[in-house]
Amino acid sequence: MKLTGAEILWECLIREGVDLVFGYPGGAILPAYDAMTKYPQIHHVLVRHEQGAAHMADGYARATGKVGVAVATSGPGATNLVTGIATAMLDSSPIVCITGQVPTSVIGSDAFQEIDITGITLPITKHNYLVTEVDEIAPTIREAFHIAKSGRPGPVLVDIPKDVQIAVTEYEPISEPAVVPSERLVTVATTDEVDRALALLEESERPLILAGHGLTLSGAEQELLEFAEKRQIPVALTLLGKGTLAEGHPLCLGMMGMHGEAHVNIAIQEADLLLAFGMRFDDRVTGDLKTYAQNSKKIHVDIDASEINKNVRVDLGIVGDLKHVIGQITERMQPAEHAEWVNLIQSWQDDRHLRDIYNADPGGKLYAAHVIRDLWKYTGGECVVVTDVGQHQMWEAQYYHHQRPRTLITSGGLGTMGFAVPASIGAKMGLKDGEVWTIVGDGGFQMTMMELATAVEQKVNVNIAIMNNSYLGMVRQWQEFFYEERYHATPMGSPDFCKLADAYRIPNMRVTRREEIPQAVEFARQQTEGPVLIEFVVEKHDIVYPMVPAGASLHNMIRRPVAGAVTEKE
Amino acid sequence: MKYSMSALVENKPGVLNRVVSLFRRRNFNLDSLTVGRTEIPDLSRMTILIEGTETEARKVEKCLSKLVNVVQVEHLHDKPSVMRDLALIKVKVEGDRRSEVMQLCDIFRARVVDVAEKSVIVEITGEEDKIEGFTDLLRKIGIIEMVRTGIVAMGRGEHTVSPNGYRKTAAKGSKSVL
Ligand SMILES: Cc1ncc(C[n+]2csc(CCOP(=O)(O)OP(=O)(O)O)c2C)c(N)n1
Numbered sequence A: 001m002k003l004t005g006a007e008i009l010w011e012c013l014i015r016e017g018v019d020l021v022f023g024y025p026g027g028a029i030l031p032a033y034d035a036m037t038k039y040p041q042i043h044h045v046l047v048r049h050e051q052g053a054a055h056m057a058d059g060y061a062r063a064t065g066k067v068g069v070a071v072a073t074s075g076p077g078a079t080n081l082v083t084g085i086a087t088a089m090l091d092s093s094p095i096v097c098i099t100g101q102v103p104t105s106v107i108g109s110d111a112f113q114e115i116d117i118t119g120i121t122l123p124i125t126k127h128n129y130l131v132t133e134v135d136e137i138a139p140t141i142r143e144a145f146h147i148a149k150s151g152r153p154g155p156v157l158v159d160i161p162k163d164v165q166i167a168v169t170e171y172e173p174i175s176e177p178a179v180v181p182s183e184r185l186v187t188v189a190t191t192d193e194v195d196r197a198l199a200l201l202e203e204s205e206r207p208l209i210l211a212g213h214g215l216t217l218s219g220a221e222q223e224l225l226e227f228a229e230k231r232q233i234p235v236a237l238t239l240l241g242k243g244t245l246a247e248g249h250p251l252c253l254g255m256m257g258m259h260g261e262a263h264v265n266i267a268i269q270e271a272d273l274l275l276a277f278g279m280r281f282d283d284r285v286t287g288d289l290k291t292y293a294q295n296s297k298k299i300h301v302d303i304d305a306s307e308i309n310k311n312v313r314v315d316l317g318i319v320g321d322l323k324h325v326i327g328q329i330t331e332r333m334q335p336a337e338h339a340e341w342v343n344l345i346q347s348w349q350d351d352r353h354l355r356d357i358y359n360a361d362p363g364g365k366l367y368a369a370h371v372i373r374d375l376w377k378y379t380g381g382e383c384v385v386v387t388d389v390g391q392h393q394m395w396e397a398q399y400y401h402h403q404r405p406r407t408l409i410t411s412g413g414l415g416t417m418g419f420a421v422p423a424s425i426g427a428k429m430g431l432k433d434g435e436v437w438t439i440v441g442d443g444g445f446q447m448t449m450m451e452l453a454t455a456v457e458q459k460v461n462v463n464i465a466i467m468n469n470s471y472l473g474m475v476r477q478w479q480e481f482f483y484e485e486r487y488h489a490t491p492m493g494s495p496d497f498c499k500l501a502d503a504y505r506i507p508n509m510r511v512t513r514r515e516e517i518p519q520a521v522e523f524a525r526q527q528t529e530g531p532v533l534i535e536f537v538v539e540k541h542d543i544v545y546p547m548v549p550a551g552a553s554l555h556n557m558i559r560r561p562v563a564g565a566v567t568e569k570e
Numbered sequence B: 001m002k003y004s005m006s007a008l009v010e011n012k013p014g015v016l017n018r019v020v021s022l023f024r025r026r027n028f029n030l031d032s033l034t035v036g037r038t039e040i041p042d043l044s045r046m047t048i049l050i051e052g053t054e055t056e057a058r059k060v061e062k063c064l065s066k067l068v069n070v071v072q073v074e075h076l077h078d079k080p081s082v083m084r085d086l087a088l089i090k091v092k093v094e095g096d097r098r099s100e101v102m103q104l105c106d107i108f109r110a111r112v113v114d115v116a117e118k119s120v121i122v123e124i125t126g127e128e129d130k131i132e133g134f135t136d137l138l139r140k141i142g143i144i145e146m147v148r149t150g151i152v153a154m155g156r157g158e159h160t161v162s163p164n165g166y167r168k169t170a171a172k173g174s175k176s177v178l
């Protein structure tokens, strides 16, 4: 069958199971766009900025576990993808970006809209390709999808010059799996590794599991649950590990790290054995490495060998797929209990209730933490929540308790403001069913709010909750603590968000009092087609507690002062 | 300390760039990197020397192994190996210095590969130390120009870095090599 490169591209994407792509056309990708018209099974979402396309593909991938696809033209189209690609890279999210490139005959001549996008994205993709021959399109797409989702997932970019899209060749579908030289085929632990893990567990009286994103990427949540329950080991979550074990499970402690719960961070410092599953000891969870978890032996299980001993020296590193490895250990592990240890952690946890803002009397004010807490309550804790980056993100992590994997979608590694609105559109389009809430700050919302048009056009039913504190709140918080309250460049004026929503014909509501939150949730739930926007006008001078200052020891937390009135007990 | 490793990589466009970019990005201290053809047409072999700690050397190995086009990476510093560097040195030979240079060449088993009126080019192969020693002496006579290949290395005897089970990938990229 003779086809053009552009047709082969779509044939191959369809073979990989793609039925939805996020993109934006332009000269160098036009042949591909034109050929798309022959493939009605592909639904194209026209974004308003290519960054949005990459975030949507990422949101789609995180929500569904499938590979998300973004398409852009050469030059500025491709460079606009960069932030989205980097976001996917740092959070190991499988996306494939297809970019048009100037014709091969003029590559290297600074032709109109020529940019070396494979060069630019080299350090922020798992791999990338410049396809210079039409026969290479099919094998490259096959390989790109394989690389994006195998091992530790990540973004892959495929740059296709215009003449290669136009060229005609004999197309033969590839059904064999792609081979990648660097790929590790062994994903299970050796008997010796399991023996050593069991020995360390046997010695331990204060074991603690650190559960990360890798568990979800591996689909190992059930294995984690069985492991933790069989040996009664408490579990601390990273931000991206939320959802790996149901919050509310007696062994689930909550989030660790810079804005983690105090009792979780203390438990890490006091444990005698850390079992790090699919997490990477990022500086936001360790604090000062010199004082981090000095009392413990450490077992680290990860699919990526280069993560082991990268930041923290471990006693046992097992390279493998968590699903297999945890299962292997559980199978041979004797049941045990650590009642004393669990009670000790509980005693630290009790103190939290006194200090916690959800127990504080709002005194007629609207606190973002209360909003998120109430959203959790009135939505039954069953939504998919997509957050942006900032204070609201940390409050989400603290007060929205997730029960299932893939229900919190947030930019952890790169901390990309502007992620939430497009990522939630991608997530909702991938999931189709289920309630999706977008929790976003007034700052981050304004970085990618142009995608409201996309949501309207595609009738994407996301509930966008803006936490409007009139500040770049998280930066303001740092200025308050570490820069003597010089609030420079953080007060932020905004348009009237409700009028803005009106302009897009988006149903909207403004909330200024805590009592109105149930109504707002009800209002959002009534709309079943297209987006809803709710502006929560929240306290300006608010702080996320506890906080481990950057570079400080994990146990040196700035704690919230003990609250006055107690209104609610968990 | 210096650590050496040997890497087999696919002969594809941009592979050298990927390797070098990795060193820059991860802040590894690259001392020397050489690359050339091998006994297998689709593969090139790199000899990499880094300056750092053993931990860093392990990190380099693991990060390199993650690159899609890297087939095999192995440390050489912990096994018996042969290491060679080649230098071409153009030396000033005015007056009776020519015979002095010839004598040094004899002692160091270097070869004169070009003779001109006022200079000669000598070629020397050997371990880094030997070349350093040789150039130190020549410097006193007068070096006009020098070029070195960087280290190539190979494990002795059964210590072979081979592409275990390597299968060629389908997507080849464009034709040019590296
Ligand atoms: C693209 C980008 N630019 C800058 C930052 C630095 N930054 C982190 S949080 C934050 C403030 C976010 O403000 P807002 O969106 O209003 O959320 P809030 O903290 O007020 O909840 C900033 C500027 C970032 N994370 N991402």
Ligand SMILES: [Mg+2]
Residues within 6 Å of the ligand: A441, A442, A443, A467, A468, A469, A470, A471, A472, A473
């Ligand atoms: Mg704000």
